[in-house]
Each structure stands twice: as structure tokens, then as C-alpha cells.
Amino acid sequence: MALEDKEQLTVKDGMEAEWEESVNKNRDPYGYGVVLATSLVGKALDEGKSPEEADNASDGIGITGFMAGCVAHWIAHYHPRGEEFRRWWNKAMQIHDEGEKANESGGVLNPALLNIG
Numbered sequence: 249m250a251l252e253d254k255e256q257l258t259v260k261d262g263m264e265a266e267w268e269e270s271v272n273k274n275r276d277p278y279g280y281g282v283v284l285a286t287s288l289v290g291k292a293l294d295e296g297k298s299p300e301e302a303d304n305a306s307d308g309i310g311i312t313g314f315m316a317g318c319v320a321h322w323i324a325h326y327h328p329r330g331e332e333f334r335r336w337w338n339k340a341m342q343i344h345d346e347g348e349k350a351n352e353s354g355g356v357l358n359p360a361l362l363n364i365g
Contacts, residue, residue, distance in 0.1 A: 255283055257290030259326045267326050282315050286322045293329045299336035317358030324356050 259267045274283050285306035292302035306319065320341075324334035338350040341357040350357050 255287050257287050257326075258294045258328055259290075260328050260330070263326055270322070270326075278315070281309065281311050282318045282322070285309060285311050285315065285319045286326075289319055289323055289333075290327050293323070293327055293333065299329075299333045300340070302333065303337070303340075312360065314358060314360035317356065317360055320358075321356045 255271050257267075271283050274280055288305040288309070289302045292305035293299070297305070302323075306316075311319070320334065320337045324330040324337075327333065334356055335351050338348075338355075338357050341359050342348065342350075349355075
């Protein structure tokens with residue numbers, strides 16, 4: 249199945265087929281929300297927007313915190329500016345020092361996870 253224009257974004261060299269496979273595996277309403285939000289954020293990064301501005305590009309489409317974490321993961325994985333976005337995301341989402349730890353490990357924080365102490 250060919251990607252629709254709204255699902256297009258720049259991906260790292262050699263990852264085009266993997267991105268298309270991810271899109272095709274997520275045609276259900278919940279998964280497709282992640283696809284569309286990832287596309288919006290990726291296109292904003294393509295336009296030269298800052299990670300914060302790019303993150304705001306998906307505002308208003310009604311995604312959950314878990315979905316936002318998935319978007320951050322996919323941007324980090326697929327987009328050429330993914331590492332820059334991942335590092336900003338982890339600092340923006342951290343409560344204590346989780347963002348710094350995630351940046352060191354290469355991970356992505358998910359805002360749907362709570363740290364109750």
C-alpha cells in the first residue's frame with residue numbers, strides 16, 4: 249500500500265521501507281493517530297522548526313500521553329533530526345533526572361508512565 253501524502257516525512261537513509269511497514273501495521277484508529285502525529289512532527293522538523301515547535305505541530309489531534317511517547321520514539325528512530333528531538337523531549341518530560349538518564353541510555357521517556365514516591 250502506498251503512503252498517502254499526509255503520512256510522508258523525511259526518514260533516515262535506508263529506513264523508508266521500515267517506515268512504510270510501520271504505517272501499514274498501524275491502520276487502526278489508535279495506531280493511525282500515532283502515524284499522523286509522527287508525520288506532523290516530522291514535517292515540522294523538515295521545515296526547520298525547533299523540537300519544541302515541532303512537538304506542538306500535533307496539538308489538537310487528540311492523542312494520549314502514551315501516543316505522544318510513541319511519537320517521540322518514532323521521531324527518534326526514523327527522522328534525521330531524531331537524536332536532537334529525543335534529547336529535547338527527554339529534558340522536557342523529565343520529573344527528576346529521568347530525562348538525563350534516558351539521554352545517556354538512548355531511550356525515550358513516555359509521559360504516560362508515572363513515578364510515584
